[in-house]
Amino acid sequence: MAKRIRKARKKSRMAMTWHQLKKNKVAMVSLAVLIVIVLVAVLAPILAPYGYEVADKKNALAPPSPEHLLGTDRLGRDILSRLIYGARQSLSMGILAISISAVLGILIGSIAGYYGGWVDTLLMRFLDVYQSIPMMLLCITFAAILGPSLRNAIIAIGISMVPGFARMMRAQILTVRDNEYIEAAVCCNASNFKILLTHIIPNAISPLIVTITMSIGGAVMSGAGLSFIGLGVQSPIAEWGAMISDARNYLRTNGTLALYPGLCIMITVLGFNLLGDGLRDALDPKLKN
C-alpha cells in the first residue's frame, strides 16, 4: 500500500511538470530534437552508411555525392557517418560530465547548507579558491595530468563544474531549511540525515534540474573545446569538436567540413538550453493553478 501511495505521488509530480511542459511549444520542439539526437547516437551503427574510421584515401575531400551525402574529410572518411558516431561521444561527454558534477555539487552543497557552521565555512572557502581558477585551465590541467582521452575529459569537465552546483544547492537548502515542516520533522524524531534526504533535498532540487539541463549544453561545448585543442577524444574516434579541429586547415577550401559539426554542436546546445528554459517555467510552483 505504501508503495502504491509513493507511486501515485511520483506520477502526480511528474505528470504536473509534464502537463505544464506540454504547453510550451519551444520546449517540446527542443525535446523532440534532443530525442532524435539521442536515438541517432544510440542507433549509430545501424544508421551510419560507413564506419567512422573507414578511410577512402582516393576520395579525400570529396564534395557531397550519392555515396557520401555530406562529402568526405581529408582522409576520405564519410562526414555523415562521423557526425552520427560523433553524437555518441559528444552526448556522453555532456551527460556523464554533468552527472558527476551534479552528484558531487548537490552533496557538497547540501552538507554545507544543512550543517552550517565551520563545515559550511570550510567547504565554501575551498570552493571559493577552486572557483578562482579558470575552468578551461582546470580542464586542461586535468586532461594533461590524466592523459587525453574521452574518459578523462569527462572527469575534467565534471569536476570543474562542481562549485556552481554546490553553491546553488547550498542557497536552496538555506531557503528550504527555514520552513516549518522541517521543525515538524524534528518534532517527529527524524534524524538530521533523514530530514536532509527526505525533506530538504527533494524540495531544494527543482531549480537545480533546470540548471543541470542547461549545463549539459555547456558541457558538450567544453568537451568539443577540449577535443579541439587535442586534449579530449583522440583520432580516429569521431567527435564533433575534434572534427572541427581536423577541419581547421581546410576552412578556406572546404568550409563545410567545419560547418556540419559546428551546426550539430549548436543544435544540441540550443536544444538543452531551450528545454531547460521550458522546465524552469514548468517547475515554477506559481504557475501551478
Added chain:
Amino acid sequence: MALLEVKDLKKYFKVGSRFLHAVDGVSFKLEEGKTLGVVGESGCGKSTLGRTILHLLEPTSGQIFFEGKDITKPDKPTLKKLHEDMQFIFQDPYASLDPRRSVSESISEPLRLQGKMSKSEILEETRRLMDTVGLASRFENSYPHELDGGRRQRIGIARALALKPKFIVCDEPVSALDVSIQAHIINLLLDLQEQQKLAYMFVTHDLSVVKYISNDILVMYLGTMVEKASADELFANPMHPYTQALLSAIPEPDIHVKTKRIIMQGEITSPIDPKPGCRFMARCQYASEECAQPQTLEEVSPDHFVACCKCRALKEKKAETVE
C-alpha cells in the same frame, strides 16, 4: 503534580557581540487537560518560548520539568520520548507541510519514524487520525497545495496527534485562517482536548481567541512575563498597564460595547541587551523613576501575578475612583 513546569526559563540569541533576550525569566505550571494562553505582540518571544520547551531551541538557562522529571538538558533517548509526549502545531499551514508529500504521508511520518507499527497498522492509524480531525478519506492522496488553509491545518493537527502526546504547543494555529474556518479549528482543538485530556500551550496575539480557549493566560512583553492569571480574572481585572492597553485595543465585533481605548504612545523597544528595568516603561503612561529598577513578579491576589511596581498603587487609585 503539574504536567509541565517551567522555572525562570531564559533564551538569549547571540546577535553579533550582543544578546537578544527573546525569553527572559518565564515561569509557569500547566496541569493535564488545561490550556495556558500565551499572548503578546510580535517579537515578544512567545513563539520562542514554545520552541524552547520542545527543545527545538536549547534553553539558555532555567529549568523545565515534565511529569516531575527535569528535562532541561535531555539525552537522546529522553528527547525521543519527549517528542512523543510533546508536540507542536504550527502557525502557517502553508509552510508547515512538505509540499511534496501527500496528506497520508505527512500524517503518517511520525509513525513511520517511530518504527513500532507495521505498514498496515500505520495505514489504519493514519485513517483513524484523519477521521479524528475531520479530514475525509478521499484526501488521502491529495497534496497540500490542492487543499484550503483549514484542511491543511487539520493535517498539521493530525500529525501532531499521531504519537498520542500529552502536551501540545499551538503556535498561532488559527491566525492565518479566515474567521469561519478559524472557528472550526478552535472547536476541533477543544473537542480533542476533552477526548484526550490534552494540555495546550496556546500562543497567539488574538486576545478574543485566547480568552475563549484558555484556563490561564500569561501576558508577555519583550521576553518578560508581565502578568499571569486565570482567563476570567485577567479580563475582569487586568493589573499591568500593558495588559490594560492590550485589552482595550481589542476590536470587539459589537457596536454597543464602547471600550475606551488606551492608545499607547511609541513602539516596542529593542530586545537586544535591554536595560534592567521594566521593559514597558518607554510606552507606559504611569512610568516613573522606580520603574527603572528590576521588576519582580508579585502575587497581588490568589494566582494573579503581576510584574509592575506600581500596580498596587494603581489598584488603590482605581478603587478610590470607583467609590
Added chain:
Amino acid sequence: MDEVILDIKDLVVEYHTDEAVIHAANGVNLSVRKGETIGLVGETGAGKTTIARSILRILQTPPAKLCGGEIYFKGQDLLKLSEKEMRAIRGNQIAMIFQDPMTSLNPVETVGFQIAETVRIHNKCSQAEAEKRACDMLEMVGISSDRFNEYPHQFSGGMKQRVVIAIALACNPELLLADEPTTALDVTIQAQVLEMIQTLKERLGTSVVLITHDLGVVAGFCESVAVVYAGDIIEYGSVEDIYDHTAHPYTVGLFGSLPRLNSKERRLKPINGLMPDPSNLPEGCPFAERCPVASERCTKEKPEATELSPGHFVKCFHAKGGQ
C-alpha cells in the same frame, strides 16, 4: 452628507486563465457618500480587493478583465476614461493604502522624498513647496518631520503604515481605499493607526472604503457595511442594520464564528463548508450549499437585492427583516 461620491453599478470582473474563468466580481452595486466610511467585509478570495482595484483601474489585465458595469466617481464613469485621465485621478482624488506597508514603500528613497514626489506629480508646485507639504503630512500622521530624510527600513511596521497613509493623504483625496491597512500590525499598533485614520478623515472630510475581514474593526470604525461573498455584495446596510438586525445567513454565520469576550458558550457556531469555487459558481444563491435555511428555490434561482428597511439590502429569499 448625502452627496454620493462613488457609485458602482453592476460591476463584473473576471480573471481568465488557461484552465478556467474566475468570476471575481458578479454584478456589484455599491455607493459611497461624501465623508462616509464604509466597511467591505468578507473572507479571503471573496473579491473585496478586486472591487477596490477596479475602482482605481489597477487590475492586471490580463488575466483580469472588466466585463461590464459602470463606476461613477463624482458623476464621471471611471471605466470610460483614458489612461491619462485616470492617472490624474489616481493618487490625487482617489488614493489607496495596501495591506503590506513593507512592500508599498520604495526601499531606496527617503520617506520624505516619496511623499513629496506624490505631491509634485499631482500638483504643479515647486520642490520646496512639495517638501513643505511632505513635512506637514509626516507631522499629521504623528511622525516627527526630523525623520524626513530617513529610509523605510529605519521605521517599524506601524510607522511605515503611517508613512503609507501620509502618502495616500498627501493630495487631499476625496476617496481613500484602505485594503486591510492594519492586518499586518499588532493590536495596539492597529488601534493607533485606526485612531489616526479616523481623526484625519474627520478633519479632511475624506470618504473611506475600508476593506477588512475583521468585524471588530468595522464595528468601531465604519458607518455602513457591505458584506462580500463570492464576488457579490450579499448584505448592505448601516452598522446598526448589520450588527443588530443581521439578515443574511452568511452574515449570521460570520458573527457565530467569532469568539466573544463576554460569551460563556463552550463552542463556536461556525459556517459549514467552503466558499464555492469562483471558477464554477452555482446557478442559484452562491451560499445555498452552506446555508442552514436553504430551500429548493435557493439552489435554482439567484436572489435579487431586497430592501428590508430603508437602506438595509439583502440578497436572500429567507431574510426575515431583522429579529
